[in-house]
Amino acid sequence: MSQPLNRRSFLKITGLAAAAASGGVWSLGANSAQANDVGVVPDRVVPTFCELCFWKCGVLAYVKDEKVYKLEGNPKHPLSNGKLCPRGTGGVGALYDPDRLKHPLIRTTVNGKDEWRQASWDEALTYTAKRLNEVKAKYGAESIALFSHGHGGAFFKTLMKAMGSSTIVAPSNDQCRGPRETGFELTYGEVVGSVENIDTPHAKCIAFIGSHVGENMHNTAVQDVSEANARGCTFITVDPRFSIIAGKSKYWLPIKPGTDTALLLAWANVLIDEKLYQREFVEQNVVGFDQFAAHVKDKTPEWAAIETGLDPNVIRETARELAKNAPSAFVHPGRHVVWYGNDTQRSRAIAIVNGLLGNWAKKGGFYQPQTLNVPGYPGAKAPHADSYKPRLTFPVATMPCAYDVAQASVKDGADDARIHAWMVYGCNVPLTLPNTEKTIEAMHALDFVVVVDTMPAEVTGYADVVLPENTYLERYDDLESTPFRVPYVALRQPAVASLYDTKPGWWIAKSLAEKLGLAEYFPWKDAEDYLAARLAKANLSFDQLKRDGAIVGPAAPIYTPGPLTLKTPSTKVEFFSQKLADANLPPMPEYEPPEEPPTGYFRLLFGRSPVHTFSRTTNNPRLTEIVPENELWMNTEMARVLGLKHGVKVMLENQDSVKTGPIVLKVTQRIRQDCVYMVHGFGREDARLRRGYRRGASDARLITRIKRDPVMGGTGMNVNFVTISRWKER
Amino acid sequence: MNIPWNDIIDRDGLSRVPDLLRVRPSDPPHQARGKRLLQVLVATLLAGLVAGGIALVQGHHVMGTTSEISWGILIATYVFLAVSSTGLCLVSSIGHVFGFKLFEPLAKRAVFLAIVSLLMGFAVMATELESPLKMARWILVSPNPRAPIWWMGMFYGIYVVLIVVELFFLFKDDHRRASMAGLGSVFAAVEAYSNLGAVFGSSHARPFWYGPLLPIYFIASALLSGAAILMLVVTLSDFFTNDRQLKAEHAPLVEGLRKLIALFLMIMVLISVWRLVLGISGEFTGKYEVTMAALTGPLFVSFWGFEVLLGIVVPLVLLLGPWRTSWRASSLAAFLLMISFFVMRVNFVYQGQMFSLKPVIGQMGERYSYQPPFKGNPEGFLAYTPSIVEVLIVAGAISAAILFFTVGLRALRLGPKEVSS
Amino acid sequence: MARYGMTVDQKLCVTCNACVLACKNENAVPEGEARCWTVQVEKGEFPLLSLETRSERCNHCENAPCVSACPTAASHYDIGGIVVVDPNKCIGCKVCTLACPYEVRYLHPDGYIDKCTFCVHRVKEGKDPACVTVCPTKALTFGDLDDPRSEIFRQLQSRPARVLKPEEGTRPRFFILP
Numbered sequence A: 001m002s003q004p005l006n007r008r009s010f011l012k013i014t015g016l017a018a019a020a021a022s023g024g025v026w027s028l029g030a031n032s033a034q035a036n037d038v039g040v041v042p043d044r045v046v047p048t049f050c051e052l053c054f055w056k057c058g059v060l061a062y063v064k065d066e067k068v069y070k071l072e073g074n075p076k077h078p079l080s081n082g083k084l085c086p087r088g089t090g091g092v093g094a095l096y097d098p099d100r101l102k103h104p105l106i107r108t109t110v111n112g113k114d115e116w117r118q119a120s121w122d123e124a125l126t127y128t129a130k131r132l133n134e135v136k137a138k139y140g141a142e143s144i145a146l147f148s149h150g151h152g153g154a155f156f157k158t159l160m161k162a163m164g165s166s167t168i169v170a171p172s173n174d175q176c177r178g179p180r181e182t183g184f185e186l187t188y189g190e191v192v193g194s195v196e197n198i199d200t201p202h203a204k205c206i207a208f209i210g211s212h213v214g215e216n217m218h219n220t221a222v223q224d225v226s227e228a229n230a231r232g233c234t235f236i237t238v239d240p241r242f243s244i245i246a247g248k249s250k251y252w253l254p255i256k257p258g259t260d261t262a263l264l265l266a267w268a269n270v271l272i273d274e275k276l277y278q279r280e281f282v283e284q285n286v287v288g289f290d291q292f293a294a295h296v297k298d299k300t301p302e303w304a305a306i307e308t309g310l311d312p313n314v315i316r317e318t319a320r321e322l323a324k325n326a327p328s329a330f331v332h333p334g335r336h337v338v339w340y341g342n343d344t345q346r347s348r349a350i351a352i353v354n355g356l357l358g359n360w361a362k363k364g365g366f367y368q369p370q371t372l373n374v375p376g377y378p379g380a381k382a383p384h385a386d387s388y389k390p391r392l393t394f395p396v397a398t399m400p401c402a403y404d405v406a407q408a409s410v411k412d413g414a415d416d417a418r419i420h421a422w423m424v425y426g427c428n429v430p431l432t433l434p435n436t437e438k439t440i441e442a443m444h445a446l447d448f449v450v451v452v453d454t455m456p457a458e459v460t461g462y463a464d465v466v467l468p469e470n471t472y473l474e475r476y477d478d479l480e481s482t483p484f485r486v487p488y489v490a491l492r493q494p495a496v497a498s499l500y501d502t503k504p505g506w507w508i509a510k511s512l513a514e515k516l517g518l519a520e521y522f523p524w525k526d527a528e529d530y531l532a533a534r535l536a537k538a539n540l541s542f543d544q545l546k547r548d549g550a551i552v553g554p555a556a557p558i559y560t561p562g563p564l565t566l567k568t569p570s571t572k573v574e575f576f577s578q579k580l581a582d583a584n585l586p587p588m589p590e591y592e593p594p595e596e597p598p599t600g601y602f603r604l605l606f607g608r609s610p611v612h613t614f615s616r617t618t619n620n621p622r623l624t625e626i627v628p629e630n631e632l633w634m635n636t637e638m639a640r641v642l643g644l645k646h647g648v649k650v651m652l653e654n655q656d657s658v659k660t661g662p663i664v665l666k667v668t669q670r671i672r673q674d675c676v677y678m679v680h681g682f683g684r685e686d687a688r689l690r691r692g693y694r695r696g697a698s699d700a701r702l703i704t705r706i707k708r709d710p711v712m713g714g715t716g717m718n719v720n721f722v723t724i725s726r727w728k729e730r
Numbered sequence B: 001m002n003i004p005w006n007d008i009i010d011r012d013g014l015s016r017v018p019d020l021l022r023v024r025p026s027d028p029p030h031q032a033r034g035k036r037l038l039q040v041l042v043a044t045l046l047a048g049l050v051a052g053g054i055a056l057v058q059g060h061h062v063m064g065t066t067s068e069i070s071w072g073i074l075i076a077t078y079v080f081l082a083v084s085s086t087g088l089c090l091v092s093s094i095g096h097v098f099g100f101k102l103f104e105p106l107a108k109r110a111v112f113l114a115i116v117s118l119l120m121g122f123a124v125m126a127t128e129l130e131s132p133l134k135m136a137r138w139i140l141v142s143p144n145p146r147a148p149i150w151w152m153g154m155f156y157g158i159y160v161v162l163i164v165v166e167l168f169f170l171f172k173d174d175h176r177r178a179s180m181a182g183l184g185s186v187f188a189a190v191e192a193y194s195n196l197g198a199v200f201g202s203s204h205a206r207p208f209w210y211g212p213l214l215p216i217y218f219i220a221s222a223l224l225s226g227a228a229i230l231m232l233v234v235t236l237s238d239f240f241t242n243d244r245q246l247k248a249e250h251a252p253l254v255e256g257l258r259k260l261i262a263l264f265l266m267i268m269v270l271i272s273v274w275r276l277v278l279g280i281s282g283e284f285t286g287k288y289e290v291t292m293a294a295l296t297g298p299l300f301v302s303f304w305g306f307e308v309l310l311g312i313v314v315p316l317v318l319l320l321g322p323w324r325t326s327w328r329a330s331s332l333a334a335f336l337l338m339i340s341f342f343v344m345r346v347n348f349v350y351q352g353q354m355f356s357l358k359p360v361i362g363q364m365g366e367r368y369s370y371q372p373p374f375k376g377n378p379e380g381f382l383a384y385t386p387s388i389v390e391v392l393i394v395a396g397a398i399s400a401a402i403l404f405f406t407v408g409l410r411a412l413r414l415g416p417k418e419v420s421s
Numbered sequence C: 001m002a003r004y005g006m007t008v009d010q011k012l013c014v015t016c017n018a019c020v021l022a023c024k025n026e027n028a029v030p031e032g033e034a035r036c037w038t039v040q041v042e043k044g045e046f047p048l049l050s051l052e053t054r055s056e057r058c059n060h061c062e063n064a065p066c067v068s069a070c071p072t073a074a075s076h077y078d079i080g081g082i083v084v085v086d087p088n089k090c091i092g093c094k095v096c097t098l099a100c101p102y103e104v105r106y107l108h109p110d111g112y113i114d115k116c117t118f119c120v121h122r123v124k125e126g127k128d129p130a131c132v133t134v135c136p137t138k139a140l141t142f143g144d145l146d147d148p149r150s151e152i153f154r155q156l157q158s159r160p161a162r163v164l165k166p167e168e169g170t171r172p173r174f175f176i177l178p
């Protein structure tokens, strides 16, 4: 039965849903009346929250004639404070993207060729349930994996666990902040979290290790940094590239890529050697200080200077600058930290330098986040995974890795594949996991793939069933109460009705559960019933939430004076980690020099454009209008040597002969000579993404090599080298 | 008033107009040639009408112009035609207003052609405006006397009325009144025309246009094109009628025009060199780059080839060289001058805008980058290519001017009797 | 009478383009056009670099060449000296576009010239312009230049500000804070 389907060809989707809603995306109000600057009087203003990235800012959707014509930040939402980042502002483009998924689709074989068939929801869900049950019967529930990123994933996690699988992974772990969370958990017993628990607005000095705030556009984070800046906070930016935040920094340290741990150890060396660390904090709260002091004894700025290419005096000066402002000073923990494979150790080094600055639970350092707890739906059966524990290969991991799920989906030598079906919610895995080709191979090998998405993203091309979700402006979702400076709960509610035959995630998960005989895990009638009951239990008003979009709870203290009691085994800040030692890993962060690029090669670095979120927005009509494609940054001197001019198109080829491009060259002084840089998320490959298709280049394709983090399995991706040549149009 | 229509309109001539387009086997070759040319002109005019219609209905997105290059070949054509009109008016007035006998026989034709080309200029301008219908209303209801273009509109309005009156009195052979109207139209023309110059020249934002030399330059080039057109009018009608006697009679006229053209051309060269020197010296941002674009950059061919070689060197050689007595040489010179004038107008309009006001590389070597990206190329020049619609409108308008003039020669009693009969 | 102006604080602006998008939403700016945009100015040589970051828009000049040049007075001064175009009176001659030294105007597909209006319709309701409201870094400030209680007044008193192309004599009311 699964025979003709387990090798699937890449299907391009919207050919079926051809009659695309045309008409410009700016069409609403594009009449003289509005342009005459009388403004539009909205029929209603609906508070909800954003899904253009994973930060979840509160937005106000202005609706006129059942069309959302603008989004503003919700002043009552603590994450937005009435402001939005560019992506959130362009969110209407996600709703009115004419290329959206519009109907459920099922893969069929016609005359030996794969094709899409438009299906009813009932048919698509019945079929999905049948296939999932088949896989479960044959290989066990754990062989079904869920990839999930984004707020709506919660319902699918419940469904997954109800089915008996704990194979739940996210690219936001081992391709993103996993090492940071593990590093901080090892040191402080707590993760940094998203929203990061850094007290930026009150800081007097911040060191950014690569974090390119301002390009990395998490709304509240940017507001906070700006506030600190306005108040005269000193910024130190460590980045091989002169980022936007580097431009606002007192110190820019153009570090040789991959050598940050050397710098951090040298900072620790200066702090300890010059007795600049927070003595009282360290005495009260730290274990392993003496071992650590001995460990960094020889890690002088002069030593680090050789590794990092930085001026030892600047290393010293910046350490003193941090110390001078401690404890209202911190080294930013970063976010996307899977760089060179030794990332948990680098995150540990960051955590430890912060320990020396004594800033945990201190004003201007790391605050203690608050959460507004809303109980679950009364009487819902708690989902459980079977007795199975995820087969984690990494010593200190708490979550399986997305990368390992992809690997385990392919037969490897004598080992049979352990994963046989995927459910993918809001992850565009071919562009998100390193090594696109490998991911595609895995998807070919699977028995069954079901994708829940809003766009004909690359991942949908390899699915057996595509379930189109409503965009965030057309749906209810689970409540949102991220740990933050103030406790709050926020609501996502539809601003307009579904434009097409698409459904909200809660409905898809619940309906699928019913088909799978798991209805007792979703005992509520619909989202409103579910939300109302939860809120009632928490004594919160659903009506108020619908009206205001967010409710802020009573504030509790976020700083802790005096000695701390942490969740680490020792209840203290662990400069020396016994847990790591027990796992035969270095108990204190070690510096490992990065591999040098072969001659003629540049190290490939990548990051964010303020206007885009990965591949999530690179077809968004409003956002692509502003930034239609990415550029390749190259140092002016290197461009001169290679005879390449600003604005020409170039091709990239990596060490494994994988090519991407063409991409426009940006010749600039703002980057070191040994690396090139581009924004992630471009170089789309499905022709039905009419705006994104082949615009710019894909960094993901070039990441054919990774360096695994031995602690938690993060996939270090900054370890690829490329050559650049002029693109010749033929 | 009792209008002497019979003096003005030659009903026979009018009835013979359709004949102009019908080539008969009996036609002598020169006449057949002329007729075929007219057929082409009619076809072009029709195409231009269609294009004009499209432009009026669809607005600017059928044009090659952009938000950065606001004015394109249509404005250049308007300027070209307005310059021609002014030039014709000025040169003809040398005859009847200032009593310079030699050019007197040309007066009616010159004034008539001045009217035709100005009206064609207006027609082209109308297609270029986004809302020409609103113009008439708001320019009167909501005038802005601080705007040079408002005055330009006013004076061209007065001017067109005055030259129609002038023509009328010329037909009535009332030379006194004709001269008075003529004098008035000369003033109106100069006023309108220097305001056109001021539309460009007062634009401080556009360094290439800005400057006190511009109105002088405009007047000089008007005189030159007026003379060149009259030269063509005389020699071409001779060419198509192939009348030897007429040709002999015209010889002093051609000779006079030749000298006039040569003189104006030399004045123009002086002013142009002066402008060039001012453009390069001082390295004034905007002016310098654009001047260099002409001297060594993307406009190299149209500048050196059209403006200098075909517009100055060859005509001067033709007019002053050993061939100077040949009317073929003189008319060729006039023809080349008109071609080069047209190119010059297009260049002039484009050059004023080609250098983006948003810098790409600054004076201290800084690099500016804009988002959303503006359409400048790495050298900082903005591109403009006329669209088909624009080109057809231009071709149609110029064809129409020639055509209406030719028909006018037949239908009105213009010029020497021999021509109209 | 108020005298409205705006500042952009280059220290705070990160050239994120949120203002551009908010403006496009608010004013239904057609595709391919913008009433405001961002600029980065890169200076120096590696590693001694500096970067200017700001968004730009119409300067609402006190002595506006676009207003002087407009034959039908379609370009005119509205409340508080805000320079706007009346689409009904605009004949699309584009003289104003050429007269403006800052290249801030574009031709709207509906046949008139359009540009930043300081969101005059919002100002009349007592709100900030859309770009100011959205800006996550608070880099933009709008207000009455003559009102000593206004934030913008305070800013211009306490910090050196500059305007673009002062030599044009247009007296811009859009100020750049270093």
Ligand SMILES: Nc1nc2c(c(=O)[nH]1)N[C@H]1C(S)=C(S)[C@@H](COP(=O)(O)OP(=O)(O)OC[C@H]3O[C@@H](n4cnc5c(=O)[nH]c(N)nc54)[C@H](O)[C@@H]3O)O[C@H]1N2
Pocket: A053, A054, A176, A177, A209, A210, A211, A212, A213, A215, A216, A217, A218, A238, A239, A240, A241, A243, A255, A256, A257, A258, A259, A260, A334, A335, A336, A337, A339, A605, A606, A607, A608, A609, A610, A611, A612, A613, A614, A677, A718
């Ligand atoms: N607009 C926008 N904002 C976003 C996102 C988005 O997609 N769009 N995504 C969000 C998410 S999920 C994440 S995880 C974050 C990621 O945001 P960050 O954590 O800030 O970014 P990274 O991608 O890790 O880092 C990119 C920067 O690191 C520098 N860099 C590269 N190699 C090195 C090195 O060896 N050492 C040092 N010191 N610096 C180096 C690069 O030059 C670049 O400036 O952004 C978040 N914010």
Ligand SMILES: Nc1nc2c(c(=O)[nH]1)N[C@H]1C(S)=C(S)[C@@H](COP(=O)(O)OP(=O)(O)OC[C@H]3O[C@@H](n4cnc5c(=O)[nH]c(N)nc54)[C@H](O)[C@@H]3O)O[C@H]1N2
Pocket: A051, A149, A150, A152, A171, A172, A175, A176, A177, A336, A425, A426, A427, A428, A429, A431, A432, A433, A434, A452, A453, A454, A455, A457, A469, A470, A471, A472, A606, A607, A613, A614, A615, A616, A617, A680, A699, A700, A703, A717
């Ligand atoms: N090469 C490379 N790889 C990277 C990174 C990098 O910088 N370079 N960054 C890494 C980081 S930091 C992260 S966090 C991950 C992010 O990885 P992903 O979470 O996979 O990010 P996206 O590419 O944005 O994919 C999101 C998918 O969700 C869909 N989507 C959008 N809105 C909705 C919705 O409302 N409902 C549903 N069901 N789907 C929706 C989009 O159409 C898209 O297909 O990528 C990691 N991978």
Ligand code: SF4
Pocket: A050, A051, A052, A053, A054, A055, A056, A057, A084, A085, A086, A087, A088, A089, A217, A218, A219, A220
């Ligand atoms: S940071 Fe921007 S994209 Fe992300 S949730 Fe907030 S507004 Fe939306």
Ligand code: SF4
Pocket: C008, C012, C013, C014, C015, C016, C017, C018, C019, C020, C038, C054, C055, C134, C135, C136, C137, C138, C139, C140
């Ligand atoms: S929104 Fe603010 S920070 Fe972003 S580009 Fe505009 S002015 Fe600058």
Ligand code: SF4
Pocket: C057, C058, C059, C060, C061, C064, C065, C066, C067, C083, C099, C100, C101, C102, C103, C104, C105, C115, C170
């Ligand atoms: S910036 Fe330009 S459009 Fe704005 S007021 Fe000044 S001259 Fe007019």
Ligand code: SF4
Pocket: C069, C070, C071, C072, C073, C074, C075, C085, C089, C090, C091, C092, C093, C094, C095, C096, C097, C112, C113
């Ligand atoms: S285009 Fe409109 S606003 Fe501009 S000058 Fe002409 S009429 Fe005035």
Ligand code: SF4
Pocket: C022, C023, C024, C026, C027, C035, C036, C057, C115, C116, C117, C118, C119, C129, C130, C131, C132
């Ligand atoms: S003030 Fe209004 S019109 Fe002007 S740029 Fe800002 S949002 Fe756009």
Ligand SMILES: [Mo]
Pocket: A172, A175, A176, A177, A335, A336
């Ligand atoms: Mo991430």
